Amino acid sequence: MSGYPDKPSGHVSGSVKGRRADAQRNRERILHAARELVHEPGELKLNAVAKACGIGQGTLYRHFPTREDLLAEVYRREMDELVAEAPRLLEIHPPLEALAAWFDRVAAYARVKRDVFAAVEAGTWRDLAAHSLGPIGEAVELLLAAGREAGSVRADAEARDVIVLISWLSRLDDAELDARGSRLLSILVDGLRARRP
Missing domain, CATH: 1.10.357.10 (Tetracycline Repressor, domain 2)
Known part of the structure; x- marks a missing residue:
């Protein structure tokens, strides 16, 4: 089945690797945006971080609840x-x-x-x-x-x-x-x- 390790080799399909790479890129973008925005006056808002990254708030919350x-x-x-x-x-x-x-x-x-x-x-x-x-x-x-x-x-x-x-x-x-x-x-x-x- 796509997305699961193949049984004897433990190989992970490309679609899972692609999703993991996307998730890692999103995480890096979130951290970069938050690092920049934390310097701004006022309280850091998660929706502002999501907007700065161009991602949905659900994606942000999956990484950082x-x-x-x-x-x-x-x-x-x-x-x-x-x-x-x-x-x-x-x-x-x-x-x-x-x-x-x-x-x-x-x-x-x-x-x-x-x-x-x-x-x-x-x-x-x-x-x-x-x-x-x-x-x-x-x-x-x-x-x-x-x-x-x-x-x-x-x-x-x-x-x-x-x-x-x-x-x-x-x-x-x-x-x-x-x-x-x-x-x-x-x-x-x-x-x-x-x-x-």
Whole structure:
């Protein structure tokens, strides 16, 4: 029967693969639209997200039954992308440059974090924050450890210190983040730099 695994091979028919690909594309479009719309003033409306994607509300609800489900996934996606960026940057830059480039990505993450946390209930954002602390701490430690090993990052730099300092970015509004974000992060990079005797 079309759409079901064929019995001995486990092969899935092309029509099911096509539907899965369509569903995945819809999911990506929903997340992209929600990420853009969460910055807009006022409460994020699911019908506005569906309209921005050109999909029906039923399709959106199949992926994300509630607004909080959608916003939580927007935040998780942003956090996952931020964490994945650390090893990628270390492959193409010396450690201190990788750290500085990663901090540039932190500024975008801070905007999404601020807007999502403002839009969800306190219990949800506390859960999201608790979940993200481990992976982000690991990404920071990866960058710091590479810098310590290369002698470009001070030996006493700890991931927790960096997280406390960069968490302040999510408290800034867009204008202040645009005006001060890069400078604040460059000051942080300078503070992490190993001092030459």
